[in-house]
Amino acid sequence: MPRTVEIAPEHPREHAAIGALHCAAFNDTYEAAVVIGLRAGGFAIASLVSRVDGRVAGHVMFSRMTVLVDGRDVKAAALAPLAVDENWRQMGLGGKLVTAGLAMCREAGMHCVVVLGDPTYYRRFGFSLQAIAHLRTPYGPGKLMGLELVPGALAGQAGEVRYPAPFGRAQS
Numbered sequence: 557m558p559r560t561v562e563i564a565p566e567h568p569r570e571h572a573a574i575g576a577l578h579c580a581a582f583n584d585t586y587e588a589a590v591v592i593g594l595r596a597g598g599f600a601i602a603s604l605v606s607r608v609d610g611r612v613a614g615h616v617m618f619s620r621m622t623v624l625v626d627g628r629d630v631k632a633a634a635l636a637p638l639a640v641d642e643n644w645r646q647m648g649l650g651g652k653l654v655t656a657g658l659a660m661c662r663e664a665g666m667h668c669v670v671v672l673g674d675p676t677y678y679r680r681f682g683f684s685l686q687a688i689a690h691l692r693t694p695y696g697p698g699k700l701m702g703l704e705l706v707p708g709a710l711a712g713q714a715g716e717v718r719y720p721a722p723f724g725r726a727q728s
Contacts, residue, residue, distance in 0.1 A: 570605055574615045575588040578615065578639050580642070590636070593720075594720065596722075602618040606644075606652060614641065615638070616639075618633045619636075620633060622716075625710060633668070634669070638653060669683075670703075672695060672701075675701060678701055683701035684703075691717050
């Protein structure tokens, strides 16, 4: 059992551990490269780690993205990526990271958050497929979920979701 669990902003000295965590969790370097690109491009709103006994056990990033609804720009964040070390899964670390990140998005004035992930997992935070079903996305219909941080932020007839350049592979 761990002695201490902490959710906090990442520290630059943890960047290598965060990259290794994403590579291991996704068995790919893509997510680690996205995190580096989002940091370098100034897109990050929240980049949080869970530390167990002082060591990185999880990471989540929330970054600025473009969401247009009926021609208006909605202040939006992308939740991606989220990873937890396999030794610390099923302990609620991912949920704590998401909850803390959503609070930071609210504080930063974001009106909505978009995520690509398991609907069963993300529904507990209020995400739904219906919230952005009327919007074009780089993933096609029924793949992304949205969460309104400001009621009515995603209301409208049509629009588009665009990820920042570091997500490049997702948009091709």
